[in-house]
Amino acid sequence: MSRIGKKPVSVPSNVKVTIGADRTVSVEGPKGTLKMTHRPEVSVAWDDSEKQVVVGIGESDAGNRQIRAYWGTTRSLIENMVKGVTDGYEKKLEIVGVGWTAQVAGQELRMQIGFANAVSVPIPTGVNVTVERQFVTIQGADKQAVGQFAASVRARRKPEPYNGKGIKYVDEVIRRKTGKAFGS
Numbered sequence: 100m101s102r103i104g105k106k107p108v109s110v111p112s113n114v115k116v117t118i119g120a121d122r123t124v125s126v127e128g129p130k131g132t133l134k135m136t137h138r139p140e141v142s143v144a145w146d147d148s149e150k151q152v153v154v155g156i157g158e159s160d161a162g163n164r165q166i167r168a169y170w171g172t173t174r175s176l177i178e179n180m181v182k183g184v185t186d187g188y189e190k191k192l193e194i195v196g197v198g199w200t201a202q203v204a205g206q207e208l209r210m211q212i213g214f215a216n217a218v219s220v221p222i223p224t225g226v227n228v229t230v231e232r233q234f235v236t237i238q239g240a241d242k243q244a245v246g247q248f249a250a251s252v253r254a255r256r257k258p259e260p261y262n263g264k265g266i267k268y269v270d271e272v273i274r275r276k277t278g279k280a281f282g283s
Contacts, residue, residue, distance in 0.1 A: 104170035107151040108178045111185055116152055118145055124152075124177060128184030131225065131240040135176055138169045143177070152177055183240040190249035191269040192235040195258065201230045208235070212256045212266065220252055234269070 110116055114128040124143055125134045137143055140160060144153045154174040160166040182188075194201055194212065201210040208220045208228055222228050226239040226248050235252065239245045249268070258265030260276040267273060 102171075104154055104156070104167070104174045106174065107146065107149070107153045108174060108181060109149075109151045110181055112150070114181055114184055116145060116181075118143055118152075124180070126177070126180040126184050128181075128240075130184045130187045133180045133184060133241055135180060137173045137176075140166045141169050141173045143173065152181075179242045183242055187238055187240050188242045188245045190237045190245055192237070192249060192252060192266055193269050194233045194235065194266050196264040199233070199264075201233075201235050203228050203230055208252065210252075210255065210266075213264070218255050220248075220255065223248055235266075 111128075114126060117125040117127070119125070122136050122139060122143075123134060124137060125132065140156060142155050142157075144155070146153050154170060154177065156166055156170045194210070196213055199210070199212050201208060201212075203209075203222070204219075206222050208222055208230075210218045210220070212218055223244055225241055226237060226244050228248075229236045229238075237245055237249050237252075253266045253268070256265045258267040258271075258273045260274060261278055263273050263275060
């Protein structure tokens with residue numbers, strides 16, 4: 100049995116959950132609306148008395164590892180949607196390098212990160228980006244969209260271990276290497 104899947108997802112009073120007949124789960128809250136289509140092996144139900152979402156599988160599927168994995172994954176995705184529309188998600192990146200900057204220009208993030216030309220990354224819908232000196236803050240209701248955009252920005256210039264230059268997460272620790280030693 101899935102230990103994660105057994106737990107119901109509690110829903111705050113300011114969040115509205117709609118479960119459609121076509122396996123669509125829609126969560127609407129103060130930060131926006133998120134939708135997801137769950138797997139056919141998993142059943143999702145709304146418990147009105149307890150104000151929570153219950154995720155389950157059939158008794159015949161309890162021995163199948165793959166279906167149990169879908170069970171726990173579906174429950175975690177729904178919980179992430181509820182947290183996203185209430186609190187939202189945030190990732191902070193730091194640009195380390197002399198003269199390296201970033202700015203938001205319309206629906207894209209333009210960065211000067213040591214190349215001859217500026218690097219532009221299109222900002223997806225539902226994601227807000229703010230730049231404060233060398234810090235880039237990415238916020239949004241969808242956990243996957245925020246994390247994917249942060250990873251794609253970081254991939255443009257990963258931090259290197261010798262000088263520490265590059266784009267890194269604020270809480271990321273870069274293991275530094277010593278350069279070549281000359282002389283004896």
